[in-house]
Amino acid sequence: MTRWILAFFLLTGMARAEVNTEILLASKPPRTLAAFGFFEDPSALRPSKGVVGYDITAPLFSDFAEKDRFIYTPEVLDPDTDGILPFPVGSALVKTFRYGTRKVETRILIHKDTGLVGYPYLWNEDGTEAKLKLAGANLRLDTSFGMIEYRVPNFNQCGGCHTNAHGKITPIGPRPRHLAKKGQLEHLVQAGVITHVPDVIPTPDYRDNNLPLERRARSYLEANCAHCHAQGLPADTSGLYLNLEEDRPLHLGIHKKPVAAGRGSGGLLVDIDPGRPEKSILYFRMNSLDPGVMMPELGRSTLDQEGLDLIAAYIRSLDPKK
Amino acid sequence: MIFRENLKRAALVWTVVIGHSTTLMAEVFEIFPGEDAEEALQETMILASPGDEIVIAEGIYSIKNQLSLAVDDLTITGAGMDKTILNFASQIGGSEGFLVTGNGAILRDFAIENTKGDAIKSKGVDGIAFVRMRVEWTGGPDVNNGAYGFYPMSSRNVLLDGVVAIGASDAGIYVGQSTNIIARNSQAAFNVAGLEIENCHFADVYNNVLTDNTGGILVFDLPDIPQQGGHHVRVFNNRSFANNTTNFAPEGNIVGLVPSGTGVLIMANSDVEVFDNVIENNQTVGILFGSYIKETEDENYHKHPRRVHIHHNTFKQNGQHPDTGEFGSILNAALGRPIADIVWDGVLPLSDYILWGQTKEDAHSIHDNAHEDDNRAYANADFIGWFGWPFPHRVSRGLNEHSAFISPLPPVTVTIRGINVDDPKAWTP
Numbered sequence: 247m248t249r250w251i252l253a254f255f256l257l258t259g260m261a262r263a264e265v266n267t268e269i270l271l272a273s274k275p276p277r278t279l280a281a282f283g284f285f286e287d288p289s290a291l292r293p294s295k296g297v298v299g300y301d302i303t304a305p306l307f308s309d310f311a312e313k314d315r316f317i318y319t320p321e322v323l324d325p326d327t328d329g330i331l332p333f334p335v336g337s338a339l340v341k342t343f344r345y346g347t348r349k350v351e352t353r354i355l356i357h358k359d360t361g362l363v364g365y366p367y368l369w370n371e372d373g374t375e376a377k378l379k380l381a382g383a384n385l386r387l388d389t390s391f392g393m394i395e396y397r398v399p400n401f402n403q404c405g406g407c408h409t410n411a412h413g414k415i416t417p418i419g420p421r422p423r424h425l426a427k428k429g430q431l432e433h434l435v436q437a438g439v440i441t442h443v444p445d446v447i448p449t450p451d452y453r454d455n456n457l458p459l460e461r462r463a464r465s466y467l468e469a470n471c472a473h474c475h476a477q478g479l480p481a482d483t484s485g486l487y488l489n490l491e492e493d494r495p496l497h498l499g500i501h502k503k504p505v506a507a508g509r510g511s512g513g514l515l516v517d518i519d520p521g522r523p524e525k526s527i528l529y530f531r532m533n534s535l536d537p538g539v540m541m542p543e544l545g546r547s548t549l550d551q552e553g554l555d556l557i558a559a560y561i562r563s564l565d566p567k568k
Numbered sequence: 569m570i571f572r573e574n575l576k577r578a579a580l581v582w583t584v585v586i587g588h589s590t591t592l593m594a595e596v597f598e599i600f601p602g603e604d605a606e607e608a609l610q611e612t613m614i615l616a617s618p619g620d621e622i623v624i625a626e627g628i629y630s631i632k633n634q635l636s637l638a639v640d641d642l643t644i645t646g647a648g649m650d651k652t653i654l655n656f657a658s659q660i661g662g663s664e665g666f667l668v669t670g671n672g673a674i675l676r677d678f679a680i681e682n683t684k685g686d687a688i689k690s691k692g693v694d695g696i697a698f699v700r701m702r703v704e705w706t707g708g709p710d711v712n713n714g715a716y717g718f719y720p721m722s723s724r725n726v727l728l729d730g731v732v733a734i735g736a737s738d739a740g741i742y743v744g745q746s747t748n749i750i751a752r753n754s755q756a757a758f759n760v761a762g763l764e765i766e767n768c769h770f771a772d773v774y775n776n777v778l779t780d781n782t783g784g785i786l787v788f789d790l791p792d793i794p795q796q797g798g799h800h801v802r803v804f805n806n807r808s809f810a811n812n813t814t815n816f817a818p819e820g821n822i823v824g825l826v827p828s829g830t831g832v833l834i835m836a837n838s839d840v841e842v843f844d845n846v847i848e849n850n851q852t853v854g855i856l857f858g859s860y861i862k863e864t865e866d867e868n869y870h871k872h873p874r875r876v877h878i879h880h881n882t883f884k885q886n887g888q889h890p891d892t893g894e895f896g897s898i899l900n901a902a903l904g905r906p907i908a909d910i911v912w913d914g915v916l917p918l919s920d921y922i923l924w925g926q927t928k929e930d931a932h933s934i935h936d937n938a939h940e941d942d943n944r945a946y947a948n949a950d951f952i953g954w955f956g957w958p959f960p961h962r963v964s965r966g967l968n969e970h971s972a973f974i975s976p977l978p979p980v981t982v983t984i985r986g987i988n989v990d991d992p993k994a995w996t997p
Contacts, residue, residue: 400610402638482794507820512818515820
């Protein structure tokens with residue numbers, strides 16, 4: 247009998263939990279992640295009604311953490327834009343960082359009446375409850391990638407990357423081109439996230455060895471650097487712009503002298519010295535774990551060796567005479 | 569008419585009431601030393617509301633993560649720059665110690681020590697005051713020290729008042745790509761650059777003491793970055809003396825070119841007025857002004873200084889032992905010893921250099937300076953002639969080439985939380 251009732255609810259969808267929009271739009275965040283109602287279960291495995299999982303073609307390196315991403319939007323979005331999907335008031339992006347089954351943190355970005363705001367929620371070790379942790383946290387995690395000194399960013403640090411030209415909190419993505427992989431756009435149409443499949447050139451997956459080296463490298467640099475290093479964004483004062491749209495060699499770092507790198511320059515003279523990764527500040531800073539040198543500034547405490555190898559190969563492939 | 573007058577009065581009363589109630593509602597939070605102090609401080613900076621104040625009690629606080637402030641109009645107060653000390657020696661994350669992205673912050677009476685990168689930075693804010701603060705790398709000059717001490721960037725309405733900066737491997741006090749700046753009553757020592765104004769519009773730099781740096785005061789404009797056209801900088805009533813510390817900037821940084829023993833260095837800025845300063849015992853040069861010395865393809869960039877106005881300064885014992893590094897050696901070779909108190913690189917756009925002479929509206933002015941020793945007052949180093957075969961090298965020493973009439977620049981106004989920081993009754997930080 248119970249089996250039948252269960253089947254009935256599953257079929258009609260009536261049993262599916264819903265997002266608590268009142269809590270979502272309240273001026274203060276709830277103490278626990280569960281209160282939002284993004285998930286049916288406290289372990290955040292089964293998304294609620296209207297909460298749609300997605301993946302992007304070129305993710306940011308975050309100390310090897312895997313990420314589960316979800317969109318919640320009260321309105322279907324128009325993807326015909328060059329920019330980030332136009333998330334309306336009442337929408338949210340949810341991202342859980344985990345190592346295998348060990349969930350570490352879930353970051354929430356909500357569009358409220360007053361603008362966008364991000365909150366970090368820290369999971370307990372059992373993965374049964376995630377609590378608001380405004381000041382962030384330093385964790386020591388035993389992962390399959392070794393011991394990782396994991397940093398959960400604080401509430402303000404969300405704005406270190408998630409800031410637009412007007413100093414307002416903004417999502418970094420996704421753009422439709424980030425979502426263009428294996429039928430995902432079609433799926434997002436079916437799920438009611440976007441109105442139709444837009445005509446976009448997919449952002450290359452930098453892990454795809456079949457793609458040309460330069461496209462992979464540029465995609466990697468965008469994913470890992472362009473949330474700050476693009477015009478109008480937090481690191482624009484450096485003049486180094488690493489978004490895919492940038493096409494001026496100097497602003498891509500080629501033969502570009504640093505502005506205010508300090509010891510971040512490592513005694514090197516230019517961001518990219520074509521042909522010579524070992525003489526390139528860009529590579530030097532990616533290859534560092536010193537807080538005063540390393541790039542990105544936040545979000546990693548280990549080296550991304552595959553990324554380093556890719557960027558080294560890219561710099562080596564550049565013509566020194568150009 | 570009467571109605572209007574009443575309305576105006578009503579508006580006035582209303583403003584006062586609101587102003588008052590905000591003051592009443594503003595909260596004061598206190599932070600004390602202890603295990604959880606860092607988290608308490610950071611969390612308070614997140615949860616506080618505009619107008620609130622955070623008081624950090626006397627003590628040494630070991631901080632591991634970057635601190636950040638994003639709430640507007642917050643005041644952070646310590647017990648004194650030698651009493652409340654945020655020490656970042658064991659910092660594990662963040663490229664600066666303290667990042668401010670909220671507008672209208674007033675930070676006063678505390679110190680930041682030994683950050684791994686820059687000490688305290690503001691980015692893109694309107695209104696920030698650093699008052700009686702100290703930043704220091706306590707191990708003395710070291711290439712591994714952070715680059716910048718006080719580091720307001722892309723900000724408007726910036727005040728540095730009574731601060732102390734020691735040991736930065738680039739600039740102790742650095743204001744970059746900002747607008748409306750006052751830097752006064754401050755001290756910088758044992759930095760590569762003591763105080764640097766870079767790509768800024770409207771800055772007043774006065775009553776500061778710069779000593780034991782590589783260079784005392786730098787006014788620069790650089791290419792290929794968002795805010796260029798640095799202009800309207802007044803440098804007055806400062807003492808820049810004995811800035812003879814060996815340049816310890818990491819290679820590749822523009823400031824690495826500054827010769828040890830530089831009093832004031834002006835590069836590629838327009839409308840710079842330098843007056844009533846005392847500039848002495850800087851072993852390479854008192855004041856050097858000239859063009860951006862590297863190549864650039866930036867078409868929006870003007871690489872030559874315009875309307876530099878140097879007057880009523882006092883010079884003594886400068887240029888006696890020029891730095892033996894690249895730039896100092898060139899000056900030494902081109903000019904001989906002692907290098908003059910004031911040096912112009914003599915670089916102009918080539919057509920002007922060969923044919924027309926300096927454009928009249930760009931011309932500089934140097935007059936009424938006191939040279940209290942037998943050092944040469946001035947030299948045009950003629951770097952084009954020095955470097956640029958086939959032109960002959962012609963050093964000239966007559967000041968008549970800089971006799972343009974230039975009006976004094978008007979003072980700069982800085983307004984923080986609606987208050988003019990030059991109004992002694994309203995501004996009492």
